[in-house]
Amino acid sequence: MNPWGLFTAAGCVVAVLWLRRHHDNLGLSQNEFWASIWTLLLGAIAGAKLLFLVLGWEHYARGELRFWADFDVGFVFFGGLVGAVLAGLLFARVRGLSFIRGADYYAVAIPMGHAIGRIGCFLSGCCAGRLPHPVQLYESLGLALIALTSRTILTRVESEKAPVGAAFRCYLILYGLLRILLDPLRADGRPERFWGFSHQQLIALLIVVAALIWHETTRLRSSALKE
Numbered sequence: 001m002n003p004w005g006l007f008t009a010a011g012c013v014v015a016v017l018w019l020r021r022h023h024d025n026l027g028l029s030q031n032e033f034w035a036s037i038w039t040l041l042l043g044a045i046a047g048a049k050l051l052f053l054v055l056g057w058e059h060y061a062r063g064e065l066r067f068w069a070d071f072d073v074g075f076v077f078f079g080g081l082v083g084a085v086l087a088g089l090l091f092a093r094v095r096g097l098s099f100i101r102g103a104d105y106y107a108v109a110i111p112m113g114h115a116i117g118r119i120g121c122f123l124s125g126c127c128a129g130r131l132p133h134p135v136q137l138y139e140s141l142g143l144a145l146i147a148l149t150s151r152t153i154l155t156r157v158e159s160e161k162a163p164v165g166a167a168f169r170c171y172l173i174l175y176g177l178l179r180i181l182l183d184p185l186r187a188d189g190r191p192e193r194f195w196g197f198s199h200q201q202l203i204a205l206l207i208v209v210a211a212l213i214w215h216e217t218t219r220l221r222s223s224a225l226k227e
Helices: 003-021 030-055 057-061 077-095 099-124 135-158 166-185 199-226
Strands: none
Touching (some): 003 030, 030 077, 077 199, 166 199
């Protein structure tokens, strides 16, 4: 196994073990917990591959990549995030669970595991930065700080000092901003530009805006209930 695969697997294991420690807080039984993990994992893989197909279809059209033969090549994180969210929403709806309640815990687990995975990117040389920037390590450090911040907010959510969903919104905003800042330092071939932004930066910007609107809507609703 190459360093990318090793550290990605390690990141997934760490994230899942952390979530398992909190499965009672997630409102899940042991069976429901593992069912949710597999559901979100499949949603993440499908979403990550689908977005790569949308953004990198030329590679398949030119015959540089084949879908099944090169399936392990080409995954986009934001596609995986959206796929996991949609899978989580579906799972919660079918099981009659609160998606937002669980999302706050994933706001800690996702950046925690992602931070470890990015170290594998650095060791494998993928997602490289422009010299002299080890952009993968910048992102790993940023993700570790996001995980710590989300954990702090989650503690406030658990003590009912912050609204449910606050930690997840924080994760979305901070990671979106991190990608907007770091993507210009990447040197892994991103020719697509819209008003100076890459596809990934635009997606990150949309996620930040959506999370901010969600935050403001929650704040206004809370204020209205207190009046």
